[in-house]
Amino acid sequence: MKHFIRFESKELGQELIDLARAYKATPRLDLAKGQGKRVGCIFLNPSLRTRVSTQIAAQNLGMEPIVLNMDKEGWALEMKEGAIMNKGTVEHIKDAAGVLGSYFDILAIRAFPSLTNRDEDVNDFIFGQFVKYCGKPVVSLESAIRHPLQSLADQITMKEYSDGKKKPKVVLTWGPHIKAIPHAVANSFSEWTLGMGYDLTITHPEGYELDEVFTKGATLEYNQSKALEDADFVYVKNWSSFNDYGKILSTDPSWMLTEKHLKKAKNAKVMHCLPVRRNLELSDEILDGSRSLVQKQAENRIYAAQAVLSSILG
Ligand SMILES: NCCC[C@H](NC(=O)CCC(=O)O)C(=O)O
Numbered sequence: 001m002k003h004f005i006r007f008e009s010k011e012l013g014q015e016l017i018d019l020a021r022a023y024k025a026t027p028r029l030d031l032a033k034g035q036g037k038r039v040g041c042i043f044l045n046p047s048l049r050t051r052v053s054t055q056i057a058a059q060n061l062g063m064e065p066i067v068l069n070m071d072k073e074g075w076a077l078e079m080k081e082g083a084i085m086n087k088g089t090v091e092h093i094k095d096a097a098g099v100l101g102s103y104f105d106i107l108a109i110r111a112f113p114s115l116t117n118r119d120e121d122v123n124d125f126i127f128g129q130f131v132k133y134c135g136k137p138v139v140s141l142e143s144a145i146r147h148p149l150q151s152l153a154d155q156i157t158m159k160e161y162s163d164g165k166k167k168p169k170v171v172l173t174w175g176p177h178i179k180a181i182p183h184a185v186a187n188s189f190s191e192w193t194l195g196m197g198y199d200l201t202i203t204h205p206e207g208y209e210l211d212e213v214f215t216k217g218a219t220l221e222y223n224q225s226k227a228l229e230d231a232d233f234v235y236v237k238n239w240s241s242f243n244d245y246g247k248i249l250s251t252d253p254s255w256m257l258t259e260k261h262l263k264k265a266k267n268a269k270v271m272h273c274l275p276v277r278r279n280l281e282l283s284d285e286i287l288d289g290s291r292s293l294v295q296k297q298a299e300n301r302i303y304a305a306q307a308v309l310s311s312i313l314g
């Protein structure tokens with residue numbers, strides 16, 4: 001595996017899930033593998049889980065992780081080709097990414113979308129500039145349109161809680177939020193869940209249709225209570241409108257998942273990538289109850305990252 005940016009195939013997905021589960025059973029199984037290797041974790045946006053779990057994953061492989069909070073500690077980056085840099089930006093991505101590439105064996109990067117320029121976001125422009133100019137294997141720590149490490153951790157979690165059921169029903173439901181939120185987690189969850197062969201139903205208010213690139217093959221059901229019937233896994237996530245790009249079209253509180261919503265899904269487990277805004281996106285009663293898998297998902301972020309770094313090391 002060269003880069004880890006998107007879902008590639010069911011075979012590779014399964015390999016990564018199996019390897020992650022082996023590392024979960026024996027975290028230091030491959031402690032010698034990364035000796036003498038460095039991974040640079042470059043953040044253009046905030047993070048708790050991704051920042052810490054990726055460092056632990058690297059250390060479990062004997063690698064040295066170095067974190068750079070580029071948004072706070074680095075020079076302001078210019079992304080555009082041919083820019084005359086006479087305003088706020090100090091360093092061009094070409095120069096910064098080239099330097100970082102020379103310092104590290106693997107680069108891991110987080111770059112959220114602007115949610116104002118749909119073309120740039122859809123083409124993952126900022127993330128792509130890093131890949132183009134760093135010359136090293138790149139791991140996505142969440143780009144404008146995908147969050148594959150989260151999705152891999154989610155797949156591991158669903159596998160652990162599938163109870164040997166051949167085809168669990170998986171539902172991705174939109175939840176309310178006060179801010180315009182990226183599509184990356186929802187896109188990737190859909191891409192990976194469909195790619196790994198699950199049945200996926202997506203439910204959201206009208207106007208919140210995701211980019212079809214990620215959802216082809218899913219069932220779209222605008223009626224949330226219908227969508228939730230007999231669900232085995234319910235993934236809760238807010239995202240802003242894709243068609244009316246970056247807009248908040250609804251904050252309807254009736255979409256926030258409570259026990260009442262799951263009356264016809266008595267075995268449903270509930271997932272969220274975190275951070276979660278309690279009692280806005282998802283209720284305390286669900287998050288603190290026995291259905292919640294959110295802490296398990298977060299724990300599995302370590303082993304997802306470890307499997308990915310290990311596969312890139314070869
Ligand atoms: N990395 C996981 C989620 C990151 C991001 N959440 C946020 O921006 C939350 C911000 C807030 O709640 O103010 C998202 O949903 O894509």
Ligand SMILES: NC(=O)OP(=O)(O)O
Pocket residue numbers: 046047048049050051142150273274275
């Ligand atoms: N789920 C997730 O990526 O969390 P952080 O944004 O805290 O890294």
